[in-house]
Amino acid sequence: MCFRNIVSAVILILGLSACASTLYLPTEQDAVVQNVSLNTLIRGRELYISTCGGCHNLYLPAKYTNQEWILIMGKMQEKTKIDDSQKELITRYLITSAK
Amino acid sequence: MKKILLFVFLLNGFIMLAQDRLFTYTYQSTVLNKGNKEIEVWNTYRTGRDDFYNRLDHRTEFEIGLGSKLQTAFYLNLTSKTSSNDVGSVKFYETENEISFSNEWKLKLLDPVANPIGMALYGEYSIGSKEYALEAKIILDKKINKFVVAANAIYELELKPVLEADDSGWEKENKADFNFACAYSFSQKFSLTLENSFKNVIEEGEIKHSALYSGLGLSHMMDNFWLNFTIMPQIKSFKGEYNHSLNLVEFEKVQFRLIFSYVF
Numbered sequence: 001m002c003f004r005n006i007v008s009a010v011i012l013i014l015g016l017s018a019c020a021s022t023l024y025l026p027t028e029q030d031a032v033v034q035n036v037s038l039n040t041l042i043r044g045r046e047l048y049i050s051t052c053g054g055c056h057n058l059y060l061p062a063k064y065t066n067q068e069w070i071l072i073m074g075k076m077q078e079k080t081k082i083d084d085s086q087k088e089l090i091t092r093y094l095i096t097s098a099k
Numbered sequence: 100m101k102k103i104l105l106f107v108f109l110l111n112g113f114i115m116l117a118q119d120r121l122f123t124y125t126y127q128s129t130v131l132n133k134g135n136k137e138i139e140v141w142n143t144y145r146t147g148r149d150d151f152y153n154r155l156d157h158r159t160e161f162e163i164g165l166g167s168k169l170q171t172a173f174y175l176n177l178t179s180k181t182s183s184n185d186v187g188s189v190k191f192y193e194t195e196n197e198i199s200f201s202n203e204w205k206l207k208l209l210d211p212v213a214n215p216i217g218m219a220l221y222g223e224y225s226i227g228s229k230e231y232a233l234e235a236k237i238i239l240d241k242k243i244n245k246f247v248v249a250a251n252a253i254y255e256l257e258l259k260p261v262l263e264a265d266d267s268g269w270e271k272e273n274k275a276d277f278n279f280a281c282a283y284s285f286s287q288k289f290s291l292t293l294e295n296s297f298k299n300v301i302e303e304g305e306i307k308h309s310a311l312y313s314g315l316g317l318s319h320m321m322d323n324f325w326l327n328f329t330i331m332p333q334i335k336s337f338k339g340e341y342n343h344s345l346n347l348v349e350f351e352k353v354q355f356r357l358i359f360s361y362v363f
Binding site: 059 | 119129130132134135164168211212213242247
């Protein structure tokens with residue numbers, strides 16, 4: 001029956017997509033390189049997910065360079081209404097796996 | 100001319116940002132941040148049933164982010180449909196208008212980039228001059244490189260007052276729809292979309308009407324504004340058709356939908 005086919009196609013496609021890349025998870029090594037605690041980077045990631053995915057889908061950190069992220073964060077801070085310390089946390093996380 | 104320029108100027112001043120919705124029938128899991136607001140204007144035109152049938156739906160939606168991944172929206176809906184009717188051998192056109200108000204609530208549970216799959220729950224109620232409706236949706240989506248895929252399971256209950264003398268009460272109609280959509284963004288500003296909607300009308304526990312719509316669309320995104328357009332022809336009927344491979348009793352041959360949005 002067609003209905004079953006549609007449902008299985010949807011499940012298949014969503015299932016396949018579930019295997020695709022997800023957002024970078026910071027490691028101990030990143031924390032050492034950035035000279036911050038791993039917790040700081042993880043909090044930055046959480047803040048990125050909760051404040052930056054409302055208007056558009058999240059961009060992968062590796063899509064932009066450090067310099068580009070710093071510029072983008074300047075622009076996006078106005079839209080998101082986050083304070084400077086939150087901006088700092090998100091930027092830290094983004095540049096750990098920037099291009 | 101001056102007035103137009105002034106209007107454009109004001110519009111630009113007000114427009115700040117907008118959510119990136121790609122589809123016109125299928126919802127994605129994104130939810131506005133706390134304090135962000137958005138206006139969406141929907142227009143749907145449906146035409147082509149066995150007998151003459153034209154219908155226009157207009158919705159103006161105001162969305163507000165409430166924080167904690169919760170968003171609410173208020174809609175004012177205007178519907179006008181014209182169909183042919185007959186009494187004995189006399190045929191005539193009949194136009195029906197309806198105004199209704201809806202309120203939606205959307206809760207994002209998982210993010211389409213950060214989590215293996217994006218997910219949101221959606222509930223909406225409508226109060227109209229002729230009917231009431233309740234709608235629930237489960238929204239799934241995923242972004243992979245330049246593709247976004249989204250699927251919705253939708254259940255809707257419509258209640259209309261019964262007018263017959265010996266039978267007062269409510270006439271219930273249940274609808275179960277499944278939407279599946281895919282978008283390919285070929286630039287920052289443009290995406291090509293494919294949407295499928297499998298529509299079912301259930302009466303007394305039985306599927307009475309069932310049909311599949313599939314269509315192509317275009318999504319255009321600017322800094323603070325987006326515009327989506329889809330043409331959705333009926334592809335095949337599975338239940339309730341009469342003399343055709345399509346069901347033109349309950350559904351139309353084709354639907355067109357345009358949504359544009361900005362924030363002020």
